[in-house]
Amino acid sequence: MGTMHEPESPSTFLRIHGTLANRNFIGLLVAQFLAAFNDQAIHAAAMFFAINTQALTERAAISLMPILFYAPWAIFCTVAGWLADRYSKRNALVFWKLAEIAITAVALLGFYLGRNGHPELGPWVVLSTVFLMGTHSAFFVPAKYGVMPEILPPHLLSKGNGLLESLSFLAVILGTVSGGVLSYLFLGNELVIGVILLGLAVVGALASFLIRKMQAANPTLPFPPYIYGPIVGNVKELFAVPALRLAAQGIAFFTFVVAFMRAAVYMLGESQNPRWDELKTSVVVGSVALGIGLGSPAAGWLSGRHVELRLVLLGAVGMILALVGAATFIDEVAILVSCIVAIGFFTGFYIVPLFTLLQHKAPKERKGEMIAASNAVNIVGAISASLLFFGVVFLAQKFGLSPEVTNRQAVVSGKLTDLELLHGRPVYFEVTPENGSRVEGGRKPRPQEARSFEQVVKHIFEGGRSRDILELHKDIALDRKDQDVDVSKYVIGEVTHYDLVPAGVPPTPDYDNHHLPRFLFFGAAAMTLAILVLLVRPVLRLRKSV
Incomplete structure (x- = not known):
């Protein structure tokens, strides 16, 4: 996947990479934007297709999607980190953008089968592409973040990460909403959705070729003899270095709160009376990413030429206030959506310095491994959020916060x-x-x-x-x-x-969950406050050293 090239001289590096307007960074932005768009569009379209063809119930489909997408991050974390360092990160990015074409072609096949004589097989073929896109992301993300210090000088990393995160979350918005809109408009003719996704994958692959060839960070790195042994050591190493520990813990909480809030918004839509459909819910979910898309570049520009860790604390405070506002005005849709956008905005302040810190402090020859180790910690955050959410729902139903309907x-x-x-x-x-x-x-x-x-x-x-x-x-x-x-x-x-x-089948119990989302938002605010308390000391201690 990679070839050796002579390293660029400092003057050549600054001439080629000294501004954000260079072909490497532009190629990465376009490739990443379309990858994130297709991730979310396939995620939403596969869920709606499974529901509309009755392959899965609505609740089963919503529950299954995160598992399908995040499982590869845990399964392939060691291999992804090894490949990102052993071979050229540019070649890794190009390879997975080409793989994305094949994945969207499989989705196209699934849409065709589902509406042309194979209604049971087709939806599961499409659902398999959610797992495949999760695999794509598991390998693409370490190379994407690891390549940033190789295509941008240190003083542009914060601004570059701000722009990268902004466009990434803009893609998440458009992908989430477009998956719902396209499923809504092309119900029964989902083949059109497959053609659109395939075309975008081709454009993204072409953009990845704009990135110049570069040498591997650690071309002699041997393949690990124990497939999951290195990830344990890498996680220990992450937590042994104060700056890397701060970045890993902070990013893991970001993954946790995003997963928890996504489930909370789905619950909010499901508990509405009348219930929101998937299209309307996807728009509200996407508004979180809209806020992140606005907050991330602002954080990048405010950071200037260094990593401004105080923005992490400001972001956490803003998230707490916005979460409390959303919980308070949860029945006022316009105010609620404004608060959700604000949650995303301050999340951008929170996350950009942490990603930049991880890239800046990770050893150059092992950045891919360190980012893959951080991703492994993130999976713990995502799984914890899912378990906590379902535990809260279970307890709410058991103890009467979400009472069972008795007037049937x-x-x-x-x-x-x-x-x-x-x-x-x-x-x-x-x-x-x-x-x-x-x-x-x-x-x-x-x-x-x-x-x-x-x-x-x-x-x-x-x-x-x-x-x-x-x-x-x-x-x-x-x-x-x-x-x-x-x-x-x-x-x-x-x-x-x-x-x-x-006939003869008893109806399943139904619950009134109308009051539950308010407590979920308040709970998210309380958890963010706890994280803020834990981060204050290490942020203030480290901010002058980065």
Whole structure:
């Protein structure tokens, strides 16, 4: 994956790399932007495709996506770090951008199979690309961050990282939202989504060739005899050096809080009455990345020519205040979204100095290994966030903060004679019992409802309306209208929820989670305060030495 080249002289380095406007950095920015976009777009599109084809329930799909994406980071962390140092980082970046073309081609195949005679196989082929893109990221990220000190001089690292993080999170916004919008617009014709993603992967691969060839950092580094042995030693080394320990701990908490807040926003959308659909939720999730995209370049420019660690503390304080604001005004959507953007903005202040510190202090010949070790610590943060979130939800349901619905009533048993969908979701049903008049619920969709771009934008930002919510058991086929079903209903607020299950199957318990998201936001604020207390002393002690 790499070849040896003579090292550049100091004058040549400054001439080629002395500004942010050099071909190496521009090529990296474009390649990284499109990689991050495709990561999130595939993530969202695969989730919606699995739900719309009934391969997975909504809750199962949301739970599975982080596991599929982050598992490769843990599995391949040692190999990723070794490759980033053993071979040219430029060649590693080019290789994985070419691999991205193959991954999006697999997604395209999955979309085709799912809508052309293989409705069970196709969704799982698309879901496999979430794992493959996680693998792509596991190898791409150490090379991406490790190459920064090789294409930019030290005095530009903070500004470069600010711009890199800004564009990365802008890509996350656009990828998250676009995955939802494209799934919404091209429901039933997801092949178009695959073509778009494949085209973007090709453009990103071409951009990676702008990065000039460079020598490997440690071309004689042997492959580790014990595949996970080195990562343990590298993590110990990270925590033995105060500056690297601060960076690793701070970045791990960033991963933790982002994963926790993403789950909290999904819970917020699910607990709305009426419930937000995936499209609207993806827009709100993306607003966090919008804030990070604004805060990261600001942090880079404020840092100037050095690593300004005091911005970490300022970012943490801002995150706490914004989280408290979001929890306080959680029922005011406009204020809530503004607070979520502010959370992201101050997260940019928090994270940019830490990434720069890690790049600056890691040994030159082992930057890839150190960043891969940091990623391994990050996985602990992401998994901890998932476990904590599900633990909180479990305890909330067990102790009554999210009470089980008790006003359920049986409505009718009979033949399902009509079932209408809108964007893959049931919105109207009609059941006719053997002896009696038909029973209906919901509202029949109007032709081409909310399919134009203008209608989609209106749909995202309009206020919620009281309407019937239909919940279908996974064994009810969407394309059959002669099934024997039992229908029950319950009411939360002004909204009636209907549960349709196969005849004789008891409905699963439902819970009113309306109050839970407020406590999740307050909890995130409390955890950020705890991290702020832990970081104050090491930040103030180290800031003058970097």
